[in-house]
Amino acid sequence: MQKDSKKKIRPEQSQAKPGLEKNLKPKPKSQPALAGDKLSGKVALITGGDSGIGRATALLFAEHGADIAIAYLNETADAKETKKVVEKLGRKCLLIEGDLGNETHCKKVISKTLKKFGSLDILINNAGTHWEADSIEDITTKQLMTTFNANFFSIFWLTKNAMPHLKKGSSIINTTSVTAYRGSDHLIDYAATKGAILSFTRSLSANLAEKGIRVNAVAPGPIWTPLIASTFSKESVAEFGSDVPMKRAGEPREVATCFLFLASEDSSYMTGQVLHPNGGEIVGS
Structure with a gap:
């Protein structure tokens, strides 16, 4: 028998149409949730925070009062530059280098973040990688496992x-990614990981809703990041993003605002x- 999930959560009441807000019990909350810094006093762990979308998100979060831990593979020069800017914004920044496709390292990332800051409020699972392949026959088992370890299993291990x-x-x-919805004929294994992330997000959100922990996702389209120039041919890079309705690739800062919205109380009714x-x-969707 299906359990009835409905229960009274406010006093019974009725009004003549169109109704008056002043007579509602309790009163609706209409004022903005926060003024000023949206993440003041929070600690955020951002994977892939050294560059691209991750860097833009780290800088925006720092502007809004969060201390930042950045987990990255080996792009130390980029990571140090991100840390420099975060600290100029008056926030603390921890850099953690290593392979997130390794479960033991994922455990260390969480423990190092907690050791540095004493708490963790926001987890941004952003790091990822891809390789082009014209055919599924060109995707080796090694590449498949590397892609899933980096893009999906890292998210599972870090979250756990x-x-x-x-x-x-x-x-x-x-x-x-947008590829989770429409697929990609040349990024088959990558698109598969992004589909897994989508299902994981929806499943975990339902699991954690009653605990008050929100789980959401961002699905970027073509965004101008170092991964693009390191993956595709020179010709493809020159045309990257020209096939979407806005006829251009997006900038990382145009994605970071999505993460800020979902991390803050502005999205308190979204999971x-x-x-x-x-x-x-x-x-x-």
């Missing part, structure tokens, strides 16, 4: 190890949802 330290009001935000900064491509 973060859970004992998250509390009501905490936020988990995962980076999926299990996905935002789509993709230049106007219409995809199923």
Whole structure:
């Protein structure tokens, strides 16, 4: 028998149409949730925070009062530059180098963040990688496992190890992709990981809703990041983003605002949802 989930959560009441807000019990909350810094006093862990979308998100979070831990693979020069700017904004920044496709390292990332800051409020699972392949026959098992370890299993391991330290009001935000919705004929294994992230986000959000921990995602389209220039041919890079309705690639800062919204109280009534900064491509949600 299905359990009836409905229960009274406010006093019974009735009004003549169109109704008066002043007579509602309790009164609706209409004032902005926060003024000024949206993440003041928060600690955010951002994977892939050395460059691209991750860097833009780290800088925006710092502007809004958060201390930042950045987990990255080996792009130390970029990571140090990000840290420099975060600290100029008056916030603390911890750099953690290593392979997130390794479960043991994921555990260390969480423990190092907690050792530095004493708490964790926001987990941004953003790091990812991809390789082009014309055919599934060109995708080796090694490449497949590397892609899933980096893009999906890292998210599972980091989230699992973060859970004992998250509390009501905490936020988990995962980076999926437009390819999770429409696929990609030349990034088959990458698109598959992004589909897994989408399902993981929806499932975990339902699991954690009653604990007051929100889980959402961002699904970028073509965004101008170092991964693009390091993956595609010179000709493809020159044309990158020109096929979307807005006829250009997006900038990392145009995606970072999605993460800020989902991390802050501005999105307090959203969980299990996905935002789509993709230049106007219409995809199923």
